[in-house]
Amino acid sequence: MNKAESERLGSLFEQIGYQPSASTEEADLIVLNSCVIRQSAENKVVSKIGALKSLKKNNPCLKIALTGCLVDANIDKLQKRFPIVDYFFAAGEMPPWIDKCLTANIIPLKPTISTFINIIQGCNNFCSYCIVPYRRGREKSRSMDEIVCEARTLVERGAREIVLVGQNVDSYGHDLPDKSDLASLLTEINKIEGLKRLRFLTNHPKDMSDRLIDAIASLDKVCEEINLPVQAGDDQILKAMRRGYTAAHYRELVKRIRAKVPDIAITTDIIVGFPGETEEQFKASVDLLKELRFDNTHIAAYSPRTGTIASREYEDDVPTEVKKERVAIVEKLQGEIAAEINATLLGSSVEVLIEGKKQGKWQGRSRRGKLVFFNDKNDLLGQVVRIKIEKTSPWSLQGILSTDNGC
Ligand code: 5AD
Ligand code: SF4
16 A cells, blocks of 8 residues: 555656655655554654654755654644654645645556556454554545546556555445445456556455455456455454454355465465464464465564554563564465465466566566566566566566467
């Protein structure tokens, strides 16, 4: 979500005459887009702000803006805490000094090959550990017409893949008068000529519908990849997290998805060291990961967030050392699983949308979201090609342009 919003902000500034600067030293404006999902993320932005102090001394014209989830309703307090910051604006909003007419419906003039569209803001779920609903407010869907029109414009301007984003995309449309849903939105965007691929994140296991699974199975541009955070494998912990499902429900859902969309890549999120998590409860998470074999797992150690239900009701009683050990166990396990999954692709030919270059190599993704690198002299940006995989690791694939390229 933050990435999507940063991209939009960058494009907005370019449209009104700013240019990206090569370094913070040369910048006249620095916008920090903050994340406070865990204490470590918050610490990062706070130390970044501190590091900008000397820049401001050297360049009195420099303006600093802070946005993202660190910005809550109490701007006065923030202003006292961060006196060097000139402007504050909340996550998903636009800078206050920019004319509102300009910011209405801003669509990047030069979108990236794979570009984001935010379809729903906020979250109504109130998982007990999570600060997002407090900082981003309640769910608010954008109208389907507006999103489809934006998608069409982005494709006309060069985007080839669209990633629909929201805290819980499965809730999309329930607050709209016509009760549109994500499946119908995907069906409409899938019709756009010139668009090659369509993705979406993040799903919620308690809300994911069969209609959506059918849409993934039947719509040709919708990629076979899904992010479905499980958070924990133990029912008592899931209940304390207020996730609204059991581990059995989650297992059954994954089975249903895999039955309808064979070979789909599924990624998940796991929190270790939630208050009261015993060795046995942690083992339930590990067992679930071993059984379901995800393509990737985002692992986080529980971090109490002021204002959340968990921080009020439960003591953060799993020692830091134990949390670290659990993170390491899950990381190692997931690395092994991803290495095995990716190794099965050795020698095969995968369809790759080329998004750019990194260290002289072309870089793109397979439909299942795997990062692929290869060498070629020609300008292939934005094209879909087939790559024969010659080397694999848990994180990426390497190969050569396949001779059977018909696309
Ligand atoms: N502590 C640790 N991890 C958290 N996440 C959200 N809130 C917390 C927290 N307080 C994780 C969840 C979520 C991901 C975006 O961040 O796993 O899916
Ligand atoms: Fe946070 Fe839960 Fe909403 Fe995700 S679904 S943003 S974890 S409250």
